[in-house]
Amino acid sequence: MNASVVLFTSDLRVHDHPPLRAAQGPRNETVPLFVRDPAVDHAGFAAPNRLAFLADCLADLDRGLRDRGGRLVVRSGDPIAEVCAVVREADADEVHMAAGCSAFALRREQRLRRALEADGRRLYVHDGVVTALPAGAVTPSGSDHFAVFTPYFRRWSAERLRAPLAAPRVVRVPSRIRSEGLPARPAAGEVSAGLATGGEEEGRKRLAYWLDRYADAYEEGHDDLAADTTSRLSPYFHFGALSAAEAVHRARARGGAGAEAFVRQLCWRDFHHQLLAARPAVSDADYRTRGDRWRSGRQAEADLRAWQEGRTGYPVVDAAMRQLAHEGWMPGRGRLLTASFLTKTLYIDWRAGARHFLDLLVDGDVANNQLNWQWMAGTGTDSRPNRVLNPVIQGKRYDPEGAYVRRWVPELAGLRGAGVHEPWKLAGPERSRYDGYPEPLVNLPDGLARFRRARGQD
Known part of the structure; x- marks a missing residue:
């Protein structure tokens, strides 16, 4: 044979x-x-x-x-x-x-x-x-996996990654082997209108372009929502159209703080894969239980729908959720903000958010999606499980001129500057510029107090 x-x-x-x-x-x-x-x-x-x-x-x-x-x-x-x-x-x-x-x-x-x-x-x-480093390649003393990212990153960074392999010159396939046709794309109405094009050729082109044009500014600019200079390569890594190991080699060859910050994000991906490999149950169960009794009932269901539709009344949260619906993708900062809002401000089970993301995210997978949600919900590996991201403060910090919000929330397109993040404070003629935009689902201090009570902090 x-x-x-x-x-x-x-x-x-x-x-x-x-x-x-x-x-x-x-x-x-x-x-x-x-x-x-x-x-x-x-x-x-x-x-x-x-x-x-x-x-x-x-x-x-x-x-x-x-x-x-x-x-x-x-x-x-x-x-x-x-x-x-x-x-x-x-x-x-x-x-x-x-x-x-x-x-x-x-x-x-x-x-x-x-x-x-x-x-x-x-x-x-x-x-x-599938990953840059095999899931079990590095382990801490006394455990089969790392539960904290920073020590994992140190060990991961010290390991020598395998050298990338060239594509084969010739592939000889027996002619007698039958094949079905290639699968067709779903109907256009079923797919997000702004979904990226898949495939290795497109992924390699995007990686080369991003390394050449945006890598140097990545460390300082990857959280800038309006600038949109993140690599957008996560779908290509998810499907293996790009090699994570090769991407690390190419980024390191380019050098600089921005390229190293990009490598750190690829390490986060490996970190979640090694955690899932060691603890498969965390795809649906808390890695570290906090005794949460998540909200349920009609009002919680209505709040969940408003969050899914980008109608929470908090502009930066709504902008990110609407981008997800349109593109099947969302920048990392948007994922953190929306997950914090659902789990900490609305106090709704992280699994409901993770399911919605998996319904839409083109890069949605068990390791990264579920464990990022657990990290933000405080049931995962975060060393500060009770941190809450304030959407107004975060919006002003990462979208100071409101350009990202105006791009995705047309109801607020007539507003300018940081005031776009608190439209409910406007009065008179200015308020009429955003007719149709909802009032906030909850006052932030009330949401924070509810969460602290639930976690036994009061």
Whole structure:
């Protein structure tokens, strides 16, 4: 047998792809395979925005393989059954895939290994494909994972990352292996109007452009909401259209404080993956319980809907939520603000917010989405679990002229300056400029007092 199968999951690229390179030999044929798993749909992760981006990524991956003489084989069904069927069709003796860290990914890997070994085949699982550093590569004394970011960052920074691999020159795929057509994007009305285009080619282009134009200012400007100079690369990392390890190497080669601040954000991504790998239950359960009895009932449901629709009465929160609806993406500062408002000011369960984000975020995944929500809710790894971000103060600090708010909240487009963050204070003719914009759902001091009572701080 001189054939190998490469199972693509969250690693939809040809550059710096260890499983693809390992599967190739001087005489080997390779079957690049992607399986559309219905269990992903049933688990609620097949949101329209991510399905659209996935379709882009798969089409681009197929083009990249065809440029090298190959093609992408697509199947639908149980991934174990489909991989085993392709293995038999290709007369392959081994399967290569990237390591995952979620409970879902680990179960898939275990099932696949058992099935292949029962048939005399081997499964090779490659670490450091989805993340820059493998999830369990560094651990503290006496624990299987780091629970605090700063010491993890120090250890992570001291590790030598593997060198990026060039894309293969040639990929030889057996002609006898049948394939379904590439999946189509969902209908336009189901997808956020401003959703970015997916795919490795687009991701590599954006990375090069951002490093050249914006990296130097990243340390000081990444929280500037109006400037919009963040990399916007998170969807490409989520789908593996970009290699995190290669991005770290390229940023470090550029050098400077901005590039290093960008690397730190990639380390945060690895930090959450290693935490999830060690504690899979945190996808839905508190990492550190605070004894919360989150609000429920009709008023809480109405407040949740207002938050989802960007109608809380706090302009910077509403702007971020409306950007999420339009683009399927939101800058990091916006995610912190909106999560703090829901969990701390409205005192609504972080899981409700995380579910809404997963419905829309093109980069939504279990590790980063759920654990960022837990960090802000105070049930995760934050060393200050009771911190509350004041949306007025934060708006004035990170959108001082109100440009970000005016961009996304047209009701307030006639206002100028920092006053846009407190429109309820305006009177007379100025107040008429924002007719239709809601009054605040809650007074901030009242929300803060409620939260402190709930956490036993009073």
